[in-house]
Amino acid sequence: MRRVLVAVIAAVAAVLLLAFSGALFGHSPIALLAILIRGSIGSRFALEGTLLKSVPLLLTGLSVVIAFRAGVWNIGGEGQFIVGALAALAAARFGVIASLAAAILAGAAWASIASLMRLWRNAPEVLTTILLNFTAIHLLGWCVNGPLRERAAQYPQTDLAAAALPVVGGVHAGTLIALAASVFAWWMLYRTVEGLRLRATGLNPNAARWAGIPVRSQIVRAMAISGGAAGLAGGIELLGVTHRLFERFAAGYGYSGIAVALLAQLHPLATIASAAFFGALVTGAGELQRTADISAGVATFGQAVVILVLIVFEHVRSSR
Protein backbone atom coordinates (compact mmCIF):
# COMPACT_ATOMS: atom_id res chain seq x y z
CA MET A 1 0.00 0.00 0.00
CA ARG A 2 2.84 2.31 0.93
CA ARG A 3 4.48 1.62 -2.40
CA VAL A 4 1.29 2.50 -4.24
CA LEU A 5 1.11 5.77 -2.35
CA VAL A 6 4.73 6.59 -3.20
CA ALA A 7 4.11 5.86 -6.88
CA VAL A 8 1.01 8.06 -6.94
CA ILE A 9 2.83 10.93 -5.24
CA ALA A 10 5.73 10.59 -7.71
CA ALA A 11 3.34 10.68 -10.66
CA VAL A 12 1.43 13.70 -9.36
CA ALA A 13 4.66 15.50 -8.49
CA ALA A 14 5.95 14.95 -12.01
CA VAL A 15 2.83 16.37 -13.64
CA LEU A 16 2.83 19.40 -11.33
CA LEU A 17 6.54 20.05 -11.87
CA LEU A 18 5.93 19.79 -15.61
CA ALA A 19 3.16 22.38 -15.47
CA PHE A 20 5.20 24.76 -13.33
CA SER A 21 8.31 24.45 -15.54
CA GLY A 22 6.09 25.85 -18.26
CA ALA A 23 5.58 28.90 -16.05
CA LEU A 24 9.30 29.70 -16.43
CA PHE A 25 8.60 30.39 -20.08
CA GLY A 26 5.45 32.42 -19.56
CA HIS A 27 2.82 29.69 -19.80
CA SER A 28 0.03 29.48 -17.25
CA PRO A 29 0.46 26.26 -15.22
CA ILE A 30 -3.31 25.92 -14.77
CA ALA A 31 -3.89 26.21 -18.51
CA LEU A 32 -1.15 23.65 -19.20
CA LEU A 33 -2.62 21.21 -16.69
CA ALA A 34 -6.04 21.69 -18.25
CA ILE A 35 -4.69 20.88 -21.72
CA LEU A 36 -2.75 17.87 -20.39
CA ILE A 37 -5.87 16.45 -18.74
CA ARG A 38 -8.22 17.30 -21.58
CA GLY A 39 -5.82 15.88 -24.13
CA SER A 40 -5.28 12.61 -22.30
CA ILE A 41 -8.53 11.65 -20.54
CA GLY A 42 -10.93 14.49 -21.34
CA SER A 43 -12.85 12.88 -24.17
CA ARG A 44 -13.51 9.52 -25.73
CA PHE A 45 -11.04 10.37 -28.51
CA ALA A 46 -8.39 11.37 -25.94
CA LEU A 47 -8.96 8.18 -23.95
CA GLU A 48 -8.53 6.08 -27.07
CA GLY A 49 -5.26 7.88 -27.75
CA THR A 50 -4.10 7.20 -24.22
CA LEU A 51 -5.00 3.52 -24.54
CA LEU A 52 -3.15 3.24 -27.86
CA LYS A 53 0.01 4.74 -26.35
CA SER A 54 -0.27 2.62 -23.20
CA VAL A 55 -0.04 -0.70 -25.06
CA PRO A 56 3.56 -0.40 -26.31
CA LEU A 57 4.54 1.25 -23.01
CA LEU A 58 3.10 -1.71 -21.08
CA LEU A 59 5.15 -4.20 -23.10
CA THR A 60 8.40 -2.23 -23.06
CA GLY A 61 7.76 -1.66 -19.34
CA LEU A 62 7.40 -5.41 -18.79
CA SER A 63 10.59 -5.91 -20.77
CA VAL A 64 12.45 -3.68 -18.32
CA VAL A 65 10.73 -5.28 -15.28
CA ILE A 66 11.99 -8.72 -16.30
CA ALA A 67 15.53 -7.54 -17.08
CA PHE A 68 15.95 -5.43 -13.95
CA ARG A 69 14.46 -8.21 -11.78
CA ALA A 70 17.22 -10.46 -13.12
CA GLY A 71 19.80 -7.76 -12.45
CA VAL A 72 20.64 -7.14 -16.12
CA TRP A 73 20.62 -3.62 -17.51
CA ASN A 74 18.60 -3.89 -20.67
CA ILE A 75 18.47 -0.27 -21.87
CA GLY A 76 17.96 -1.63 -25.39
CA GLY A 77 14.16 -1.66 -25.56
CA GLU A 78 14.22 0.90 -28.35
CA GLY A 79 16.32 -1.27 -30.67
CA GLN A 80 14.47 -4.47 -29.78
CA PHE A 81 11.19 -2.66 -30.49
CA ILE A 82 12.46 -1.72 -33.98
CA VAL A 83 13.84 -5.12 -34.99
CA GLY A 84 10.64 -6.69 -33.65
CA ALA A 85 8.60 -4.49 -35.97
CA LEU A 86 10.93 -5.21 -38.92
CA ALA A 87 10.55 -8.95 -38.38
CA ALA A 88 6.79 -8.59 -37.97
CA LEU A 89 6.61 -6.76 -41.29
CA ALA A 90 8.69 -9.42 -43.01
CA ALA A 91 6.55 -12.25 -41.63
CA ALA A 92 3.19 -10.49 -42.02
CA ARG A 93 2.24 -12.42 -45.13
CA PHE A 94 2.14 -15.62 -43.04
CA GLY A 95 -0.57 -14.15 -40.83
CA VAL A 96 -0.85 -12.22 -37.58
CA ILE A 97 0.31 -15.00 -35.26
CA ALA A 98 3.41 -15.81 -37.29
CA SER A 99 4.13 -12.11 -37.57
CA LEU A 100 4.00 -11.51 -33.81
CA ALA A 101 6.02 -14.67 -33.17
CA ALA A 102 8.68 -13.31 -35.52
CA ALA A 103 8.62 -10.01 -33.61
CA ILE A 104 9.23 -11.78 -30.30
CA LEU A 105 12.05 -13.88 -31.74
CA ALA A 106 13.73 -10.89 -33.38
CA GLY A 107 13.57 -8.84 -30.17
CA ALA A 108 14.97 -11.76 -28.21
CA ALA A 109 17.76 -12.29 -30.75
CA TRP A 110 18.72 -8.59 -30.78
CA ALA A 111 18.87 -8.57 -26.96
CA SER A 112 20.89 -11.79 -27.02
CA ILE A 113 23.65 -10.07 -28.99
CA ALA A 114 24.21 -7.96 -25.88
CA SER A 115 24.02 -10.82 -23.37
CA LEU A 116 26.35 -13.00 -25.44
CA MET A 117 28.81 -10.10 -25.78
CA ARG A 118 28.76 -9.87 -22.01
CA LEU A 119 29.34 -13.59 -21.52
CA TRP A 120 32.04 -14.02 -24.11
CA ARG A 121 33.79 -10.67 -24.20
CA ASN A 122 32.85 -9.12 -20.86
CA ALA A 123 31.24 -6.13 -22.60
CA PRO A 124 28.79 -4.44 -20.20
CA GLU A 125 25.21 -4.85 -21.47
CA VAL A 126 24.25 -1.38 -20.28
CA LEU A 127 26.42 0.02 -23.09
CA THR A 128 26.01 -2.65 -25.76
CA THR A 129 22.21 -2.46 -25.56
CA ILE A 130 22.34 1.33 -26.03
CA LEU A 131 24.74 1.01 -28.98
CA LEU A 132 22.45 -1.65 -30.48
CA ASN A 133 19.61 0.90 -30.25
CA PHE A 134 21.47 3.33 -32.49
CA THR A 135 22.39 0.49 -34.83
CA ALA A 136 18.73 -0.58 -35.09
CA ILE A 137 17.57 3.00 -35.70
CA HIS A 138 19.94 3.33 -38.68
CA LEU A 139 19.08 -0.17 -39.89
CA LEU A 140 15.45 0.92 -39.97
CA GLY A 141 16.46 4.14 -41.75
CA TRP A 142 18.24 2.08 -44.40
CA CYS A 143 15.27 -0.29 -44.79
CA VAL A 144 12.66 2.42 -45.28
CA ASN A 145 14.89 4.35 -47.68
CA GLY A 146 16.20 1.32 -49.51
CA PRO A 147 15.08 -2.29 -49.79
CA LEU A 148 11.73 -1.94 -48.00
CA ARG A 149 10.71 1.43 -49.40
CA GLU A 150 7.09 1.66 -50.56
CA ARG A 151 6.45 0.76 -54.19
CA ALA A 152 5.17 4.26 -54.93
CA ALA A 153 8.64 5.47 -53.77
CA GLN A 154 7.16 8.75 -52.60
CA TYR A 155 7.93 8.80 -48.88
CA PRO A 156 10.65 7.05 -46.86
CA GLN A 157 8.25 4.46 -45.50
CA THR A 158 7.28 0.87 -46.20
CA ASP A 159 4.13 -0.41 -47.83
CA LEU A 160 1.23 -1.46 -45.59
CA ALA A 161 1.87 -4.67 -43.67
CA ALA A 162 0.18 -7.70 -45.19
CA ALA A 163 -1.61 -8.46 -41.94
CA ALA A 164 -3.36 -6.40 -39.27
CA LEU A 165 -4.52 -7.09 -35.74
CA PRO A 166 -8.31 -7.52 -35.50
CA VAL A 167 -10.23 -4.77 -33.73
CA VAL A 168 -12.15 -5.91 -30.65
CA GLY A 169 -14.62 -3.48 -29.10
CA GLY A 170 -13.03 -0.40 -30.60
CA VAL A 171 -9.43 -1.28 -29.68
CA HIS A 172 -6.96 -3.47 -31.53
CA ALA A 173 -6.40 -6.96 -30.16
CA GLY A 174 -2.84 -6.05 -29.19
CA THR A 175 -4.32 -4.39 -26.11
CA LEU A 176 -5.54 -7.76 -24.88
CA ILE A 177 -2.22 -9.39 -25.76
CA ALA A 178 -0.36 -6.78 -23.72
CA LEU A 179 -2.66 -7.28 -20.73
CA ALA A 180 -2.27 -11.05 -21.02
CA ALA A 181 1.51 -10.55 -21.21
CA SER A 182 1.58 -8.73 -17.89
CA VAL A 183 -0.44 -11.50 -16.21
CA PHE A 184 1.91 -14.01 -17.81
CA ALA A 185 4.94 -12.07 -16.58
CA TRP A 186 3.51 -12.05 -13.05
CA TRP A 187 2.86 -15.79 -13.21
CA MET A 188 6.29 -16.45 -14.63
CA LEU A 189 8.10 -14.33 -12.03
CA TYR A 190 6.18 -15.43 -8.94
CA ARG A 191 4.73 -18.86 -9.71
CA THR A 192 7.40 -20.72 -11.65
CA VAL A 193 10.87 -22.09 -10.89
CA GLU A 194 12.20 -20.02 -13.79
CA GLY A 195 10.89 -16.85 -12.16
CA LEU A 196 12.28 -17.75 -8.76
CA ARG A 197 15.72 -18.39 -10.24
CA LEU A 198 15.50 -15.21 -12.28
CA ARG A 199 14.69 -13.10 -9.22
CA ALA A 200 17.33 -14.87 -7.13
CA THR A 201 19.92 -14.06 -9.81
CA GLY A 202 18.92 -10.43 -9.66
CA LEU A 203 18.87 -10.18 -5.87
CA ASN A 204 22.24 -11.79 -5.28
CA PRO A 205 24.08 -13.55 -8.10
CA ASN A 206 26.66 -15.05 -5.74
CA ALA A 207 24.05 -16.54 -3.43
CA ALA A 208 22.16 -17.77 -6.49
CA ARG A 209 25.31 -19.49 -7.77
CA TRP A 210 25.84 -21.22 -4.44
CA ALA A 211 22.21 -22.34 -4.53
CA GLY A 212 23.02 -24.15 -7.77
CA ILE A 213 21.36 -21.73 -10.17
CA PRO A 214 23.25 -21.49 -13.48
CA VAL A 215 23.55 -17.71 -13.25
CA ARG A 216 25.14 -17.17 -16.67
CA SER A 217 22.47 -18.99 -18.64
CA GLN A 218 19.82 -17.43 -16.40
CA ILE A 219 21.01 -13.98 -17.45
CA VAL A 220 20.93 -14.96 -21.13
CA ARG A 221 17.38 -16.27 -20.76
CA ALA A 222 16.15 -13.22 -18.84
CA MET A 223 17.65 -10.94 -21.48
CA ALA A 224 15.97 -12.96 -24.25
CA ILE A 225 12.57 -12.83 -22.52
CA SER A 226 13.02 -9.11 -21.93
CA GLY A 227 13.98 -8.50 -25.55
CA GLY A 228 11.08 -10.65 -26.71
CA ALA A 229 8.61 -8.43 -24.82
CA ALA A 230 10.07 -5.28 -26.41
CA GLY A 231 10.03 -6.96 -29.84
CA LEU A 232 6.39 -7.91 -29.34
CA ALA A 233 5.65 -4.27 -28.52
CA GLY A 234 7.12 -3.27 -31.88
CA GLY A 235 5.18 -5.96 -33.72
CA ILE A 236 1.89 -4.94 -32.12
CA GLU A 237 2.53 -1.26 -32.81
CA LEU A 238 3.07 -2.13 -36.48
CA LEU A 239 0.12 -4.51 -36.92
CA GLY A 240 -2.30 -2.58 -34.72
CA VAL A 241 -1.49 1.11 -35.06
CA THR A 242 0.89 2.34 -37.75
CA HIS A 243 0.56 -0.59 -40.24
CA ARG A 244 3.77 0.56 -41.89
CA LEU A 245 7.31 1.48 -40.85
CA PHE A 246 9.04 4.86 -41.09
CA GLU A 247 12.19 6.36 -39.61
CA ARG A 248 10.78 7.69 -36.34
CA PHE A 249 8.68 4.59 -35.75
CA ALA A 250 10.04 3.76 -32.27
CA ALA A 251 9.32 7.24 -30.85
CA GLY A 252 11.16 6.55 -27.60
CA TYR A 253 8.88 3.73 -26.39
CA GLY A 254 11.91 1.63 -25.50
CA TYR A 255 13.49 4.24 -23.24
CA SER A 256 10.11 5.15 -21.74
CA GLY A 257 9.77 1.52 -20.64
CA ILE A 258 12.41 2.21 -17.99
CA ALA A 259 10.30 4.91 -16.36
CA VAL A 260 7.19 2.71 -16.68
CA ALA A 261 8.93 -0.19 -14.91
CA LEU A 262 10.43 1.93 -12.15
CA LEU A 263 7.13 3.67 -11.38
CA ALA A 264 5.56 0.20 -11.14
CA GLN A 265 8.33 -0.69 -8.66
CA LEU A 266 9.22 -3.57 -11.00
CA HIS A 267 5.90 -5.34 -10.43
CA PRO A 268 4.32 -6.84 -13.59
CA LEU A 269 0.71 -6.11 -12.63
CA ALA A 270 1.41 -2.59 -11.35
CA THR A 271 3.03 -2.00 -14.74
CA ILE A 272 -0.49 -1.86 -16.23
CA ALA A 273 -1.39 1.21 -14.15
CA SER A 274 2.04 2.74 -14.70
CA ALA A 275 1.80 2.30 -18.48
CA ALA A 276 -1.65 3.88 -18.46
CA PHE A 277 -0.28 6.91 -16.58
CA PHE A 278 2.63 7.39 -18.97
CA GLY A 279 0.34 6.71 -21.94
CA ALA A 280 -1.84 9.57 -20.70
CA LEU A 281 1.22 11.77 -20.21
CA VAL A 282 2.50 11.12 -23.76
CA THR A 283 -0.96 11.71 -25.25
CA GLY A 284 -1.47 14.88 -23.20
CA ALA A 285 1.97 16.12 -24.26
CA GLY A 286 0.97 15.56 -27.90
CA GLU A 287 -2.04 17.79 -27.30
CA LEU A 288 0.24 20.41 -25.72
CA GLN A 289 2.32 20.43 -28.88
CA ARG A 290 -0.74 20.77 -31.14
CA THR A 291 -2.65 23.43 -29.22
CA ALA A 292 -0.01 25.35 -27.25
CA ASP A 293 3.07 24.75 -29.45
CA ILE A 294 4.95 23.23 -26.52
CA SER A 295 7.38 20.42 -27.37
CA ALA A 296 5.94 16.94 -26.86
CA GLY A 297 9.37 16.22 -25.41
CA VAL A 298 7.96 17.36 -22.08
CA ALA A 299 6.63 13.80 -21.70
CA THR A 300 10.25 12.59 -21.66
CA PHE A 301 11.03 15.30 -19.11
CA GLY A 302 8.11 14.02 -17.00
CA GLN A 303 9.45 10.47 -17.14
CA ALA A 304 12.79 11.69 -15.80
CA VAL A 305 11.11 13.60 -12.98
CA VAL A 306 9.13 10.51 -11.97
CA ILE A 307 12.34 8.46 -11.69
CA LEU A 308 14.12 11.17 -9.69
CA VAL A 309 11.18 11.64 -7.29
CA LEU A 310 11.06 7.86 -6.75
CA ILE A 311 14.77 7.89 -5.88
CA VAL A 312 14.14 10.56 -3.24
CA PHE A 313 11.36 8.48 -1.69
CA GLU A 314 13.48 5.35 -1.71
CA HIS A 315 16.23 7.26 0.08
CA VAL A 316 13.84 8.59 2.72
CA ARG A 317 12.50 5.09 3.33
CA SER A 318 15.88 3.38 3.51
CA SER A 319 17.50 5.97 5.75
CA ARG A 320 14.78 5.84 8.36
Add this chain to the structure above:
Amino acid sequence: MFDLLVNAIPLAVVASIPLLLAVEGELVVQRGGIINLGIEGMMLTAAMTAVVAAQATKSVIAGFAGGIAGAAAIAALFGLFAIVLRADQIVTGTAINLLAAGGTSFVYREVQMFTREIPPLRTDAVLPLAWIAVPIVLGVVLWNSSFGLRLRACGENPEALAATGRSVRTHRWAALMIEALLVGLAGAYLSLALSSGFAENMTAGRGFIALSIVIFGRWKLKGALLGTAIFGLAAAMQYALQAANRGIPFHLLLALPYVVTLLILCGVAGRVRAPQGLGVRQR
Protein backbone atom coordinates in the same frame (compact mmCIF):
# COMPACT_ATOMS: atom_id res chain seq x y z
CA MET B 1 41.27 2.47 -49.45
CA PHE B 2 44.61 3.57 -47.97
CA ASP B 3 44.38 7.07 -49.44
CA LEU B 4 40.90 7.36 -47.97
CA LEU B 5 42.36 6.56 -44.56
CA VAL B 6 45.18 9.10 -44.85
CA ASN B 7 42.84 11.81 -46.10
CA ALA B 8 40.52 11.12 -43.18
CA ILE B 9 43.15 11.89 -40.53
CA PRO B 10 42.75 15.72 -40.36
CA LEU B 11 38.97 15.40 -40.17
CA ALA B 12 39.26 12.67 -37.56
CA VAL B 13 41.48 14.81 -35.33
CA VAL B 14 39.01 17.70 -35.31
CA ALA B 15 35.70 15.81 -35.40
CA SER B 16 36.60 13.59 -32.47
CA ILE B 17 37.45 16.47 -30.10
CA PRO B 18 34.07 16.39 -28.26
CA LEU B 19 34.36 12.63 -27.94
CA LEU B 20 37.93 12.85 -26.66
CA LEU B 21 37.06 15.45 -24.01
CA ALA B 22 34.11 13.30 -22.91
CA VAL B 23 36.34 10.22 -22.72
CA GLU B 24 38.83 12.13 -20.57
CA GLY B 25 36.07 13.38 -18.27
CA GLU B 26 34.47 9.97 -17.90
CA LEU B 27 37.87 8.42 -17.21
CA VAL B 28 38.28 10.72 -14.22
CA VAL B 29 34.89 9.91 -12.65
CA GLN B 30 35.23 6.18 -13.30
CA ARG B 31 38.64 6.19 -11.66
CA GLY B 32 36.82 7.70 -8.71
CA GLY B 33 34.27 4.88 -8.71
CA ILE B 34 31.37 6.52 -10.52
CA ILE B 35 29.80 5.43 -13.80
CA ASN B 36 28.15 8.51 -15.21
CA LEU B 37 25.74 7.21 -17.82
CA GLY B 38 24.22 10.71 -17.80
CA ILE B 39 27.26 12.01 -19.70
CA GLU B 40 25.12 11.99 -22.86
CA GLY B 41 22.57 14.33 -21.28
CA MET B 42 25.37 16.39 -19.78
CA MET B 43 26.93 16.98 -23.19
CA LEU B 44 23.56 17.72 -24.79
CA THR B 45 22.72 20.29 -22.10
CA ALA B 46 26.15 21.89 -22.49
CA ALA B 47 25.67 22.11 -26.25
CA MET B 48 22.47 24.06 -25.65
CA THR B 49 23.62 26.35 -22.83
CA ALA B 50 26.76 27.15 -24.86
CA VAL B 51 24.65 28.45 -27.73
CA VAL B 52 22.39 30.39 -25.36
CA ALA B 53 25.39 32.04 -23.70
CA ALA B 54 27.09 32.76 -27.03
CA GLN B 55 23.92 34.34 -28.43
CA ALA B 56 23.26 36.42 -25.33
CA THR B 57 26.78 37.85 -25.18
CA LYS B 58 27.89 37.62 -28.82
CA SER B 59 31.08 36.03 -27.55
CA VAL B 60 32.38 32.53 -28.26
CA ILE B 61 34.39 32.47 -25.04
CA ALA B 62 31.26 33.22 -23.02
CA GLY B 63 29.65 30.42 -25.02
CA PHE B 64 32.23 27.93 -23.83
CA ALA B 65 31.76 29.20 -20.26
CA GLY B 66 28.02 28.72 -20.68
CA GLY B 67 28.60 25.16 -21.85
CA ILE B 68 30.71 24.40 -18.79
CA ALA B 69 28.05 25.97 -16.54
CA GLY B 70 25.33 23.82 -18.10
CA ALA B 71 27.41 20.67 -17.67
CA ALA B 72 28.18 21.64 -14.07
CA ALA B 73 24.47 22.01 -13.32
CA ILE B 74 23.83 18.50 -14.64
CA ALA B 75 26.84 17.20 -12.71
CA ALA B 76 25.42 18.77 -9.55
CA LEU B 77 22.11 17.03 -10.14
CA PHE B 78 23.83 13.71 -10.82
CA GLY B 79 25.97 14.12 -7.70
CA LEU B 80 22.96 15.03 -5.60
CA PHE B 81 21.29 11.74 -6.52
CA ALA B 82 24.23 9.39 -6.99
CA ILE B 83 26.53 10.68 -4.22
CA VAL B 84 24.32 12.38 -1.64
CA LEU B 85 21.20 10.21 -1.95
CA ARG B 86 23.30 7.13 -2.88
CA ALA B 87 20.92 6.19 -5.69
CA ASP B 88 21.79 3.61 -8.29
CA GLN B 89 24.14 5.28 -10.77
CA ILE B 90 22.72 3.68 -13.89
CA VAL B 91 19.13 4.57 -12.98
CA THR B 92 20.22 8.12 -12.13
CA GLY B 93 22.17 8.42 -15.38
CA THR B 94 19.20 7.18 -17.40
CA ALA B 95 16.93 9.71 -15.69
CA ILE B 96 19.43 12.51 -16.40
CA ASN B 97 19.52 11.54 -20.07
CA LEU B 98 15.72 11.60 -20.32
CA LEU B 99 15.66 14.90 -18.43
CA ALA B 100 18.19 16.50 -20.78
CA ALA B 101 16.56 15.13 -23.94
CA GLY B 102 13.09 16.32 -22.89
CA GLY B 103 14.33 19.57 -21.34
CA THR B 104 16.43 20.69 -24.31
CA SER B 105 13.68 19.81 -26.76
CA PHE B 106 11.26 21.88 -24.65
CA VAL B 107 13.57 24.91 -24.42
CA TYR B 108 14.49 24.62 -28.12
CA ARG B 109 10.87 25.30 -29.04
CA GLU B 110 10.34 28.01 -26.43
CA VAL B 111 13.33 30.22 -27.19
CA GLN B 112 13.67 31.81 -30.60
CA MET B 113 17.42 32.47 -30.48
CA PHE B 114 18.42 29.10 -31.96
CA THR B 115 17.58 30.18 -35.48
CA ARG B 116 20.04 33.09 -35.38
CA GLU B 117 23.62 32.74 -36.48
CA ILE B 118 26.21 32.06 -33.79
CA PRO B 119 29.42 34.10 -33.46
CA PRO B 120 32.28 32.43 -35.37
CA LEU B 121 35.20 30.69 -33.68
CA ARG B 122 38.46 32.31 -34.79
CA THR B 123 41.32 30.31 -33.34
CA ASP B 124 40.81 26.71 -32.40
CA ALA B 125 42.51 26.51 -29.01
CA VAL B 126 40.43 23.50 -28.02
CA LEU B 127 42.25 21.17 -30.43
CA PRO B 128 45.67 21.25 -28.72
CA LEU B 129 43.88 21.44 -25.37
CA ALA B 130 41.98 18.21 -25.93
CA TRP B 131 44.73 16.20 -27.61
CA ILE B 132 47.81 17.46 -25.72
CA ALA B 133 47.23 19.65 -22.66
CA VAL B 134 44.38 17.75 -20.98
CA PRO B 135 46.05 14.31 -21.32
CA ILE B 136 49.29 15.66 -19.82
CA VAL B 137 47.50 17.42 -16.96
CA LEU B 138 45.31 14.40 -16.25
CA GLY B 139 48.34 12.12 -16.36
CA VAL B 140 50.07 14.25 -13.75
CA VAL B 141 46.98 14.76 -11.60
CA LEU B 142 45.71 11.16 -11.64
CA TRP B 143 48.99 9.25 -11.44
CA ASN B 144 51.52 11.68 -9.94
CA SER B 145 49.68 13.63 -7.29
CA SER B 146 48.38 12.68 -3.87
CA PHE B 147 44.92 13.89 -4.92
CA GLY B 148 45.02 11.47 -7.86
CA LEU B 149 46.12 8.63 -5.63
CA ARG B 150 43.25 9.32 -3.26
CA LEU B 151 40.77 9.64 -6.12
CA ARG B 152 41.87 6.28 -7.53
CA ALA B 153 41.52 4.85 -4.03
CA CYS B 154 37.88 6.03 -4.15
CA GLY B 155 37.47 3.86 -7.22
CA GLU B 156 39.38 0.83 -5.99
CA ASN B 157 38.62 0.68 -2.30
CA PRO B 158 36.54 3.52 -0.87
CA GLU B 159 36.64 2.04 2.64
CA ALA B 160 40.42 2.30 2.66
CA LEU B 161 40.24 5.99 1.83
CA ALA B 162 37.53 6.55 4.42
CA ALA B 163 39.74 4.79 6.99
CA THR B 164 42.45 7.41 6.46
CA GLY B 165 39.95 10.05 7.53
CA ARG B 166 39.39 11.48 4.07
CA SER B 167 35.99 12.00 2.54
CA VAL B 168 35.06 9.73 -0.37
CA ARG B 169 32.21 12.09 -1.22
CA THR B 170 34.44 15.15 -1.54
CA HIS B 171 36.76 13.34 -3.91
CA ARG B 172 33.89 12.07 -6.03
CA TRP B 173 32.38 15.55 -6.18
CA ALA B 174 35.75 16.86 -7.34
CA ALA B 175 35.92 14.18 -10.04
CA LEU B 176 32.38 15.04 -11.18
CA MET B 177 33.27 18.71 -11.49
CA ILE B 178 36.42 17.90 -13.50
CA GLU B 179 34.18 15.84 -15.76
CA ALA B 180 31.69 18.71 -16.04
CA LEU B 181 34.52 21.04 -17.09
CA LEU B 182 35.64 18.67 -19.85
CA VAL B 183 32.17 17.59 -21.00
CA GLY B 184 31.03 21.22 -20.94
CA LEU B 185 33.88 22.06 -23.32
CA ALA B 186 32.90 19.04 -25.42
CA GLY B 187 29.28 20.09 -25.72
CA ALA B 188 30.21 23.70 -26.48
CA TYR B 189 32.72 22.61 -29.12
CA LEU B 190 30.06 20.43 -30.70
CA SER B 191 27.49 23.19 -31.10
CA LEU B 192 29.77 26.24 -31.52
CA ALA B 193 32.66 24.86 -33.58
CA LEU B 194 31.64 21.60 -35.29
CA SER B 195 28.10 22.70 -36.13
CA SER B 196 26.47 26.05 -36.56
CA GLY B 197 24.27 25.97 -33.50
CA PHE B 198 22.13 23.62 -31.45
CA ALA B 199 19.98 20.82 -32.87
CA GLU B 200 17.76 18.40 -30.98
CA ASN B 201 19.62 15.26 -29.86
CA MET B 202 22.75 16.53 -31.58
CA THR B 203 25.09 14.49 -29.35
CA ALA B 204 23.78 11.35 -31.11
CA GLY B 205 25.19 8.87 -28.61
CA ARG B 206 28.69 10.39 -28.27
CA GLY B 207 28.40 10.11 -24.48
CA PHE B 208 27.72 6.38 -24.67
CA ILE B 209 30.54 5.94 -27.17
CA ALA B 210 32.83 7.79 -24.74
CA LEU B 211 31.85 5.38 -21.95
CA SER B 212 32.66 2.45 -24.22
CA ILE B 213 36.06 3.89 -25.12
CA VAL B 214 36.94 4.34 -21.43
CA ILE B 215 36.33 0.63 -20.94
CA PHE B 216 38.22 -0.26 -24.14
CA GLY B 217 41.15 1.84 -22.89
CA ARG B 218 41.06 -0.14 -19.64
CA TRP B 219 40.73 3.03 -17.60
CA LYS B 220 44.14 4.26 -18.78
CA LEU B 221 44.94 7.52 -20.57
CA LYS B 222 46.94 5.90 -23.37
CA GLY B 223 44.14 3.45 -24.02
CA ALA B 224 41.61 6.29 -24.02
CA LEU B 225 43.61 8.26 -26.60
CA LEU B 226 44.15 5.17 -28.74
CA GLY B 227 40.46 4.21 -28.57
CA THR B 228 39.37 7.71 -29.53
CA ALA B 229 41.85 7.76 -32.42
CA ILE B 230 40.59 4.41 -33.76
CA PHE B 231 37.00 5.51 -33.43
CA GLY B 232 37.68 8.96 -34.88
CA LEU B 233 39.36 7.46 -37.94
CA ALA B 234 36.50 5.02 -38.48
CA ALA B 235 33.97 7.84 -38.18
CA ALA B 236 35.91 10.09 -40.57
CA MET B 237 36.20 7.20 -43.03
CA GLN B 238 32.43 7.16 -43.00
CA TYR B 239 32.35 10.68 -44.48
CA ALA B 240 35.11 9.85 -46.94
CA LEU B 241 33.21 6.75 -48.09
CA GLN B 242 30.07 8.84 -48.46
CA ALA B 243 31.92 11.40 -50.55
CA ALA B 244 33.65 8.73 -52.62
CA ASN B 245 30.20 7.23 -53.26
CA ARG B 246 31.36 3.63 -53.50
CA GLY B 247 27.83 2.32 -53.51
CA ILE B 248 27.54 1.76 -49.78
CA PRO B 249 24.12 3.07 -48.71
CA PHE B 250 24.23 6.26 -46.65
CA HIS B 251 22.07 4.91 -43.82
CA LEU B 252 24.24 1.88 -43.31
CA LEU B 253 27.25 4.18 -43.02
CA LEU B 254 25.41 6.10 -40.30
CA ALA B 255 25.24 2.88 -38.28
CA LEU B 256 28.99 2.34 -38.71
CA PRO B 257 30.20 4.33 -35.65
CA TYR B 258 27.97 2.34 -33.33
CA VAL B 259 28.96 -0.98 -34.86
CA VAL B 260 32.62 0.04 -34.60
CA THR B 261 32.06 0.91 -30.93
CA LEU B 262 30.41 -2.46 -30.33
CA LEU B 263 33.42 -4.15 -31.89
CA ILE B 264 35.73 -1.93 -29.84
CA LEU B 265 33.90 -3.04 -26.68
CA CYS B 266 34.22 -6.67 -27.69
CA GLY B 267 37.88 -6.10 -28.45
CA VAL B 268 38.56 -5.86 -24.73
CA ALA B 269 40.11 -9.28 -24.87
CA GLY B 270 40.80 -11.37 -21.84
CA ARG B 271 40.08 -10.25 -18.37
CA VAL B 272 39.24 -6.61 -17.86
CA ARG B 273 40.20 -5.22 -14.51
CA ALA B 274 37.78 -2.44 -13.73
CA PRO B 275 38.22 -0.23 -10.67
CA GLN B 276 36.89 -2.48 -7.92
CA GLY B 277 34.50 0.03 -6.40
CA LEU B 278 33.06 1.13 -9.75
CA GLY B 279 29.32 1.68 -9.66
CA VAL B 280 29.00 0.25 -6.15
CA ARG B 281 26.63 2.23 -4.00
CA GLN B 282 28.58 4.01 -1.31
CA ARG B 283 27.46 3.79 2.27
